[in-house]
Amino acid sequence: MFKELVEPFRHPYPKSVIQQQGDSGRKKRAKAKDWSGTLGRLWSYLAQRKAKLTLVLVMVVFSSALALLGPYLLGTAIDNYLQGSGGKPWAWFLLGLGLIYAGSSLTSWLQNIWMIEVAQETVYRMRSDLFAKLHALPISFYSKRQQGEIMSRVTNDIENVSSTLNSSAIQIFSSVLTLTGTIVVMLYLSPILTLLTFIVVPLMVFGMRWITRRTGPLYKQRQKDLGNLNGYIEETLSGQRMIKAFSQEERVLREFRARNAAIRRSSFWAQTISGFIPKLMNFLNNFSFALVAGIGGVLAIYGQVTVGVIIVFVEYARQFTRPLNDLANQWNTLLSAIAGAERVFEVMDEDEEASDENGVQPIDQVTGKVSFSHVYFSYESNGDTLEDISFTAEPGEMIALVGPTGAGKTTLIQLLSRFYEHGRGTIAIDDRDIAAIRRDSLRSYMAFVLQDSFLFQGTIRDNIAFGRLDASDVEIEEAARLANAHSFITRLPQGYDQILGLGGDGISQGQKQLLAIARAMLANPAILVLDEATSSIDTVTELKIQEGLQRLMKGRTSFVIAHRLNTIRQADKILVLKEGQLIEQGNHTTLLEQGGFYSELYYGHFQEQDEENGG
Numbered sequence: 001m002f003k004e005l006v007e008p009f010r011h012p013y014p015k016s017v018i019q020q021q022g023d024s025g026r027k028k029r030a031k032a033k034d035w036s037g038t039l040g041r042l043w044s045y046l047a048q049r050k051a052k053l054t055l056v057l058v059m060v061v062f063s064s065a066l067a068l069l070g071p072y073l074l075g076t077a078i079d080n081y082l083q084g085s086g087g088k089p090w091a092w093f094l095l096g097l098g099l100i101y102a103g104s105s106l107t108s109w110l111q112n113i114w115m116i117e118v119a120q121e122t123v124y125r126m127r128s129d130l131f132a133k134l135h136a137l138p139i140s141f142y143s144k145r146q147q148g149e150i151m152s153r154v155t156n157d158i159e160n161v162s163s164t165l166n167s168s169a170i171q172i173f174s175s176v177l178t179l180t181g182t183i184v185v186m187l188y189l190s191p192i193l194t195l196l197t198f199i200v201v202p203l204m205v206f207g208m209r210w211i212t213r214r215t216g217p218l219y220k221q222r223q224k225d226l227g228n229l230n231g232y233i234e235e236t237l238s239g240q241r242m243i244k245a246f247s248q249e250e251r252v253l254r255e256f257r258a259r260n261a262a263i264r265r266s267s268f269w270a271q272t273i274s275g276f277i278p279k280l281m282n283f284l285n286n287f288s289f290a291l292v293a294g295i296g297g298v299l300a301i302y303g304q305v306t307v308g309v310i311i312v313f314v315e316y317a318r319q320f321t322r323p324l325n326d327l328a329n330q331w332n333t334l335l336s337a338i339a340g341a342e343r344v345f346e347v348m349d350e351d352e353e354a355s356d357e358n359g360v361q362p363i364d365q366v367t368g369k370v371s372f373s374h375v376y377f378s379y380e381s382n383g384d385t386l387e388d389i390s391f392t393a394e395p396g397e398m399i400a401l402v403g404p405t406g407a408g409k410t411t412l413i414q415l416l417s418r419f420y421e422h423g424r425g426t427i428a429i430d431d432r433d434i435a436a437i438r439r440d441s442l443r444s445y446m447a448f449v450l451q452d453s454f455l456f457q458g459t460i461r462d463n464i465a466f467g468r469l470d471a472s473d474v475e476i477e478e479a480a481r482l483a484n485a486h487s488f489i490t491r492l493p494q495g496y497d498q499i500l501g502l503g504g505d506g507i508s509q510g511q512k513q514l515l516a517i518a519r520a521m522l523a524n525p526a527i528l529v530l531d532e533a534t535s536s537i538d539t540v541t542e543l544k545i546q547e548g549l550q551r552l553m554k555g556r557t558s559f560v561i562a563h564r565l566n567t568i569r570q571a572d573k574i575l576v577l578k579e580g581q582l583i584e585q586g587n588h589t590t591l592l593e594q595g596g597f598y599s600e601l602y603y604g605h606f607q608e609q610d611e612e613n614g615g
């Protein structure tokens with residue numbers, strides 16, 4: 001039925017957000033097929049805080065330079081001491097070293113807190129853009145995906161980007177800088193010892209590449225598995241009642257275990273293989289350490305280098321491999337964050353609802369005339385779901401849509417509200433082609449009362465006010481009275497301030513429908529779409545609903561997906577759909593006289609209802 005329809009009474013989010021997104025959404029962006037592309041797009045977010053980022057980079061340069069200076073000073077001090085320069089300079093060296101290490105701590109602290117600010121700002125923007133994008137996407141996007149999987153992109157994937165930006169990104173930059181600086185000073189002090197230190201580098205690079213080539217896809221797989229699991233959890237939590245009702249707990253648990261195991265597998269391999277990196281680095285590190293100490297000692301005996309230089313090299317050898325180690329470690333985190341960012345950008349690259357540009361105007365006044373002229377539509381490329389539909393609904397008329405399941409009743413309504421764009425033919429409201437009317441303007445003249453109208457977590461008052469956000473309390477109450485909802489609301493302990501659980505938990509099915517009617521009443525639309533309830537509701541509530549609906553429909557053009565003969569009989573026009581075609585149209589009497597499909601339906605199905613109702 002209408003499961004996937006979101007009632008588009010008004011934008012529930014500030015226009016500015018939608019507007020912003022609309023503007024940026026129009027810019028053509030490259031698809032994030034490759035990591036460098038993804039990094040480039042991440043950079044476009046980071047670059048919005050250029051000044052802070054520059055400060056961070058300056059601090060990184062300082063702290064890297066100070067990290068280089070420390071060992072150098074130590075080596076010089078040792079050489080001076082061995083040459084017997086006396087005790088006094090030691091105090092100065094100690095003071096100098098103290099200042100250097102204190103400066104190094106201060107600069108890295110500053111670099112950290114500023115980077116956190118930049119990172120948080122970046123993910124704040126990404127999250128906002130993604131959320132706005134999610135609300136600019138067409139209904140078809142949601143019908144193809146699990147909600148939890150989409151949620152996972154907004155939460156997990158963005159969180160991944162956030163934590164990486166917080167720590168890894170700067171660490172990588174700092175490592176590259178320290179590495180370069182170390183190499184330059186090492187070459188300056190002793191090219192031979194530098195060469196010795198370098199012997200392990202090809203092994204490190206080769207080892208790292210071998211490992212990261214394997215971990216990259218594994219991290220990507222892990223993010224995907226995580227999304228799958230989240231999607232499943234979300235689905236099973238919201239479908240709790242159905243699962244219990246059909247005793248499907250075992251099957252759900254089995255499926256969950258399978259998805260959970262998939263994450264365990266991908267995480268296990270990703271972490272096991274990447275966990276090998278520090279071990280390999282450590283081994284190579286110690287190896288280079290031994291080489292420098294051993295061969296350096298021999299060189300010192302022959303007077304080629306001083307003891308101070310060996311000490312500097314031993315320190316640098318550590319300092320040299322540490323950033324390499326860090327790089328290897330952070331690289332994995334970075335890979336996982338890029339995988340996350342890629343999934344976020346994937347959604348951002350989805351096609352939005354076709355843009356409202358090119359002469360599309362809002363509409364001022366709507367009397368409610370609706371006409372379809374030779375309209376065709378198909379969801380996929382395999383055949384038409386609706387074929388050559390033509391009819392006219394005059395303002396204030398009640399149109400009943402009837403036909404077997406899958407005939408296309410819901411689809412027809414979805415085209416009218418432009419949840420989907422039709423193919424050939426013209427749909428017009430007040431003789432204006434809806435393709436030339438701005439979508440939000442068009443939808444503001446329509447309201448929906450669905451079988452399972454969505455109620456948000458919040459007060460009853462807010463849920464009714466969703467029909468018109470600027471409505472006063474008096475107007476809300478008035479709408480509730482007309483909808484026959486007032487009396488049940490006032491019987492609730494908190495009345496209009498009663499908080500409803502997610503999806504309207506806490507009130508009955510019938511009461512939810514009364515609230516949906518009140519909400520539509522408040523929206524005061526010219527065109528109304530009703531999906532008549534098929535589930536049975538107690539007679540008293542049913543009568544209240546019918547009465548509320550009668551009031552709501554008065555003076556508005558109403559499209560009712562009708563299941564009750566009473567409703568169908570009252571209709572000014574009945575549209576009989578079968579396999580996507582409008583095979584008959586007219587009122588109850590004329591259609592019965594025709595003796596076609598409608599009369600078959602009537603005598604085969606509806607007549608029983610008629611007799612039950614004493615008709």
Ligand SMILES: Nc1ncnc2c1ncn2[C@@H]1O[C@H](COP(=O)(O)OP(=O)(O)OP(=O)(O)O)[C@@H](O)[C@H]1O
Pocket residue numbers: 001143379380385403404405406407408409410411412
């Ligand atoms: N999102 C979708 N993607 C692809 N096909 C769809 C989609 N929604 C509906 N269909 C198909 O389009 C056809 C018409 O569906 P529609 O929901 O309009 O029928 P309906 O008359 O409202 O049925 P019911 O009375 O059961 O709600 C069906 O064959 C259905 O399978």
